[in-house]
Amino acid sequence: MPLVSPKEMFAKAYAGGYAIGAFNVNNMEIIQGIISAAETERSPLILQVSAGARRYAGQTYILKLVEAALEESDLPICLHLDHGQDFDICKKVIDGGFTSVMIDGSHLPFEENIALTKEVVEYAHPRGVWVEAELGQLAGVEDDVQAEENVYTNPDEAVEFVERTGCDSLAIAIGTSHGAYKFSGQPRLDLERLETITTKLPEFPLVLHGASTVLPELVDMANSYGGQIAGAKGVPEDLLRQAAKSGVCKINIDTDIRLAMTANIRKFLAENPAEFDPRKYLKPARQAVQDMVQHKIETVLGSSNTL
Ligand SMILES: O=C(CO)COP(=O)(O)O
Ligand SMILES: O=C[C@H](O)COP(=O)(O)O
Numbered sequence: 001m002p003l004v005s006p007k008e009m010f011a012k013a014y015a016g017g018y019a020i021g022a023f024n025v026n027n028m029e030i031i032q033g034i035i036s037a038a039e040t041e042r043s044p045l046i047l048q049v050s051a052g053a054r055r056y057a058g059q060t061y062i063l064k065l066v067e068a069a070l071e072e073s074d075l076p077i078c079l080h081l082d083h084g085q086d087f088d089i090c091k092k093v094i095d096g097g098f099t100s101v102m103i104d105g106s107h108l109p110f111e112e113n114i115a116l117t118k119e120v121v122e123y124a125h126p127r128g129v130w131v132e133a134e135l136g137q138l139a140g141v142e143d144d145v146q147a148e149e150n151v152y153t154n155p156d157e158a159v160e161f162v163e164r165t166g167c168d169s170l171a172i173a174i175g176t177s178h179g180a181y182k183f184s185g186q187p188r189l190d191l192e193r194l195e196t197i198t199t200k201l202p203e204f205p206l207v208l209h210g211a212s213t214v215l216p217e218l219v220d221m222a223n224s225y226g227g228q229i230a231g232a233k234g235v236p237e238d239l240l241r242q243a244a245k246s247g248v249c250k251i252n253i254d255t256d257i258r259l260a261m262t263a264n265i266r267k268f269l270a271e272n273p274a275e276f277d278p279r280k281y282l283k284p285a286r287q288a289v290q291d292m293v294q295h296k297i298e299t300v301l302g303s304s305n306t307l
């Protein structure tokens, strides 16, 4: 099965009130774990590649790994560039065969974000490639600002942005943030703002970045085998489910994959100190990725059996 555009996935997800998981991929074990999960769940899938992943694995390796997965699987899979920072990186991956790109001009002034996004749209659309843009700013590793009201996505600006850029989907800021430390107090998303945006942009696919749950059992597992990630906290699953029912078609998950792998590798190495064959600890790590992704699909995304 060749790579697909997210267009049809999102249309079905929007109508069905569920979301498609977009999982960050960096190596073979991560790709295999995610694909096995989606196959078991009969769920569509977005694999996304960040600039860091391209630097770590190399674009050619990532593409070949995904090609291998496509050869062995009948799943509709979309390959997406996560957080493209400029026109050049978007052009490179479009030329390389990606079916979807994100141009992240969220840190630019409004007019500059529009100009940059438009430039990418004009290159991508004639080539059949989907364009996700971002308006509003997430807190955390993405930048140094705190997630305050003035950095959340303004609904009227979102409408103007979509009309003027012609982008296909929009990442919005409603209180999520990247990484494992999302909230110091009670987790909260601005679901009212999401409702307003959805009402003003009907049928338009919205995207939630920084949407890992940071499962407490994985944090505890990592910490009980030598990890030091106390205080890690993610977005509660029920808030994500509500967002998925309210116009969010794509939910980005990276941190949960990292935690699942690392917690299990820590446990394995602590329990088997004489073992040094990487396959021995990468196998349970890959299985942990699969288990986590299946859990997401079943309980957060709601995309099981939607093929
Ligand atoms: O948004 C993300 C990738 O673009 C990942 O978010 P998390 O850090 O919450 O997994
Ligand atoms: O949005 C950030 C993603 O989690 C990717 O992270 P990365 O840039 O470290 O690959």
Ligand SMILES: [Zn+2]
Pocket (backbone or CB within 6 Å): 104, 106, 107, 134, 137, 138, 142
């Ligand atoms: Zn951004």
Ligand SMILES: [Zn+2]
Pocket (backbone or CB within 6 Å): 083, 178, 209, 210, 252
């Ligand atoms: Zn992101």
